[in-house]
Amino acid sequence: MARVTYVQPDGSARTCTNFEGMAVMHLAVGNLVDGIDALCGGVRQCGTCHVYVDDAWAARVxxxxxxxxxxxxxxxxxxxxxxxxxxxxxxxxxxxLDGLVVHVPDNQPGV
Ligand code: FES
Structure with missing residues (x-):
């Protein structure tokens, strides 16, 4: 099991848990995390899954x-x-990456 915390622009945070191997995007979508729409389904074509990796995790990610x-x-x-x-x-x-923290931007690209 691994945990990922999603921090919203207003500072609120949600921690979601799932098994290894899943994309950080899929975990967010599956848990209805605001701000991660992932409109292309994960094939690097939309950018609506953009996040900022927390500074403390950047090197490891x-x-x-x-x-x-x-x-x-x-x-x-x-x-x-x-x-x-x-x-x-x-x-x-x-x-x-268990315990990873990512920050959801306050704007995502329109598609
Ligand atoms: S879901 Fe990541 S680029 Fe579209």
């Missing part, structure tokens, strides 16, 4: 892959991309 980075760059005129930006559909929960 790592940065985006090449395709994910290209998608974030393409979205840069519509969302605030930060060094900790990730598409949550591309972060897969592992035992090492």
């Amino acid at each position: 790592g940065g985006p892959g090449e395709d994910e980075a290209a998608m974030l760059e393409a979205l840069g005129d519509r969302i605030e991309v930060r060094p900790t930006s990730r598409l949550s559909c591309q972060i897969h929960i592992t035992e090492e």
Whole structure:
């Protein structure tokens, strides 16, 4: 089991639990976490699963892959991309990420 905490722009937070292997996006959608719509279903085409990985977790989560980075760059005129930006559909929960904290942006790209 692994826990992920989703922090909203207003500071409210929800911690969700599931088994390893699931994407941070799927866990959010399955638990109706606000602000993560994931309209493309997890294939790096919408950006509506964008999150900021908490600074304390950024090194452990790592940065985006090449395709994910290209998608974030393409979205840069519509969302605030930060060094900790990730598409949550591309972060897969592992035992090492138990307790992960991500921040939901206050705006997501329209599609
Ligand atoms: S769900 Fe569309 S990019 Fe992640």
